[in-house]
Amino acid sequence: MKAVVIGGKGHIGTYLCPMLVKNGFEVVSITRGNSQPYEDDYAWKDVESVFLDRNKCSNFEEQVISMNPDIIIDLVNFNIEDTKKMVEAIKKSNVSHYLYCSSCWAHGMAEILPFNKDDMNKVPLDEYGKDKFASEMYLKEEYRKNGFPATIVMPGQISGPGWTIINPWGNTSMRVIQDIADGKEIALPNFGMEIIHHVHGYDVAQVFMNAITHRNVSLGESFDAEAENSITLYGYAKHLYEFFGHEPKIKFLGWNEWCEYEGNKEECEHTYYHIIRSGTFSIEKEKRLLEYKPKYTNLETIDLAIQSYIDRGLISVKR
Template sequence: MKVIVIGASGHIGTYLIPMLVNAGYDTVAITRKMTPPYEDAPAWHTVKREQMDRENDVDFIQNLKSMEPDIIVDLVNFNIKETRKIVEGFKNTKLSHYLYCSSCWAHGMAETIPFDPDDLRKEPLDDYGKDKFASEMYLKEQYRQNGFPSTVIMPGQISGPGWAIINPWGNTSMKVFQDIADGKEIALPNFGQEILHHVHGYDVAQVFYKAITHRNQALGESFDADAATHITLYGFAKHLYEYFGHEAKIKFLPWSEWCQYEGSPEECDHTYYHIVRSGVFSIEKARTLLEYQPKYTCIETIDLAVKSYIDRGLIKVD
């Protein structure tokens, strides 16, 4: 079967392409630029690569159709208009499965936990989440009414070596990592009990792959793609002090005071959107229907990312 992966060299595709190639799928990796994946693998030296620009190529859908895919994995679709183009463009073709990458940001603030992946009353907080949720609803409608063969997968905070992970402040500033590595005191917002959802890119890729291999169970469904457990801001910071061999020195500040302490309005805003939707995601549905079993815990994923920071000189250690 032919599988097209759109956005193939990113956080998820880095690991999904080798899974597909090694399983014998006729795989096409589509990217805007011929950038290398985050981690190399033999499959990346044999997979067919196509350079295509969804935003600027008016013939993008027609070019996809000419490849006659059986399966499309859409990892970089951020606009409901693009989702509609896919559905309209692939009516009456041999496409048997369209896998859409949504996001945990499609959820709003937690009311009860864990979040329900099938919730039809989500209240996203920003335009990104609203667009993702609009695509989710549209795909579910098209599956029910017209049988369009879609599956929705919602990753948590994709993490791992080679890119910036969300830190114990809920943003991507390197300062808190360095302060902890130096054994300095840090401050967390509120009581540090908001929850982050680090999941390794490999495990997110695994959910996509399992949805392909368990197609009948996946059609028309939504799945969270996360680690088995999550971590609080406090737990994250405390773990990092232990990682660097220091006693934890953590204080807590009310939100407005903490934003002044953090010092960057942009990073403070980044923190807000990560922690205001604090909640828990369950992987039980993915385990039950797709036989998903995470390879990495959230702590293992964090440690791999921090080691990568150190190896790249982004965190200085004595």
């Protein structure tokens, strides 16, 4: 069978394309530039790489279909109109499975925990989440009415070595990690009880892979791609102090005071949208239907990412 992965060398595709090859698939990776996967794998020699930019190609969907795929995994679709165009193109083809990458951002603020992945009344907080949720709703309706072969996967905060992860402030500033590495005191917003959802890119790819191999039970369904557990801002900061061999030095500030302390308006907004959606996820459905077994805990994923920072010279450690 032939699988086309749109965004094949990104956070998820880095692991998914080799998985597909090792499971006997003919694989095409579509990227908009000459990017390289985050981790090397011998299986990449058997992946066909195609450069195609969805935003610059007026007949993107038709070009994808012309590759004669059996399966399309759409990892970089951020617009409901692009989802509609892809669905219409697939209807005229022999594609038997379309896997759409949504996001935990499609959830709004948590009410009852854990989040209900099948909730059709979610209220996303920003345009990114609203577009993702609109695509989810559209695909579910297409499945219900027309039997369209869609599966939805909602990753948490994809993390691991090689890219920037969400830090204990709920943003991507290096300052807080460097301060912790130096043993300095840091401040967290509120009481540090908001929740962050790190998940290794490998495990997100595993959910997609298992949804393909368990097609009969994954069609028309939504799945979370998460680690077994999540972590509070406080627990995260405390863990990093221990990682760097220091005693925790953590204080707490009210939101407005903390934003003044953080000092970067853009990063404060980044924090706001991460922590206002605090909540927990259950992966029991994924285990039951897809036989999903996360390879990495959230702490292992965090440690790999932080070690990558050190190895790349982004964080300095005093010896």
